Amino acid sequence: MSKPVTYASPDDVEQSFYQLVARGDADLLMQVWSDEEESLCVHPTGIRLLGLAPICDSWRSIFATTTLRVQAETVARWQGGMLAIHHLTEILFVGDDPNPHGPLYVTHVYGRGAHGWRLLSRHASAADDRHQARVESSSLTLH
Amino acid sequence: MSKPVTYASPDDVEQSFYQLVARGDADLLMQVWSDEEESLCVHPTGIRLLGLAPICDSWRSIFATTTLRVQAETVARWQGGMLAIHHLTEILFVGDDPNPHGPLYVTHVYGRGAHGWRLLSRHASAADDRHQARVESSSLTLH
Numbered sequence: 001m002s003k004p005v006t007y008a009s010p011d012d013v014e015q016s017f018y019q020l021v022a023r024g025d026a027d028l029l030m031q032v033w034s035d036e037e038e039s040l041c042v043h044p045t046g047i048r049l050l051g052l053a054p055i056c057d058s059w060r061s062i063f064a065t066t067t068l069r070v071q072a073e074t075v076a077r078w079q080g081g082m083l084a085i086h087h088l089t090e091i092l093f094v095g096d097d098p099n100p101h102g103p104l105y106v107t108h109v110y111g112r113g114a115h116g117w118r119l120l121s122r123h124a125s126a127a128d129d130r131h132q133a134r135v136e137s138s139s140l141t142l143h
Numbered sequence: 144m145s146k147p148v149t150y151a152s153p154d155d156v157e158q159s160f161y162q163l164v165a166r167g168d169a170d171l172l173m174q175v176w177s178d179e180e181e182s183l184c185v186h187p188t189g190i191r192l193l194g195l196a197p198i199c200d201s202w203r204s205i206f207a208t209t210t211l212r213v214q215a216e217t218v219a220r221w222q223g224g225m226l227a228i229h230h231l232t233e234i235l236f237v238g239d240d241p242n243p244h245g246p247l248y249v250t251h252v253y254g255r256g257a258h259g260w261r262l263l264s265r266h267a268s269a270a271d272d273r274h275q276a277r278v279e280s281s282s283l284t285l286h
Contacts, residue, residue, distance in 0.1 A: 040219055046268065076181035078263060
């Protein structure tokens, strides 16, 4: 067994998460995830995985058919001593397609444990882009 | 101005959230929400609201057309001194329709501030119920 990777901050975990997604290696990707039973991942397809083995399987099946590159922008973040939450907007670049896909709305939960920070939960869902633009323009008008 | 409501725990906030959703009063519902700028709400329609006023408007427009009763089941929870995260499955009962709607996957983030605990973020998305059942039965077979 190799020594577990230690992440000093939620940002380190997050940066590593996106790098490993781009590499397309599900087993390596699991090093950012906490191995506790409650660890969870909700994909934008509406599938929820609980625990490291099902989460790993789901990413393996994604990487089996495509490559992914993610552009993430932080929208909100909350930081505690043992827990941190980052909410982001993600744009996806899928395979060789130069057109951006998404956006996704993503809530990442990080926890601090024996080996530093890890990802406890990723909840991703598809944004309704057109409707969102309408909401924001009406909000600018009304408020 | 009336005295702000004080919630002693994330569970108290959550219980109040579901009671106030069932009452259908958006202004009352906002008493469970933190009034910080980063407070956010992602609806299962793929719309994201940032800040108390847009969040309140969105619930007001939901309550204007229907009544909602939510059955929530906790799936995972993480508790820190200042932050807490509950991940839940929600079943909705809409108007007079006796059939359950959903399920939704929901990540609630709670924060402790000057007036006790408040809801900082609600991220709700639609579950793909049929596909989820297939994932779970294949997972039972394989692992």
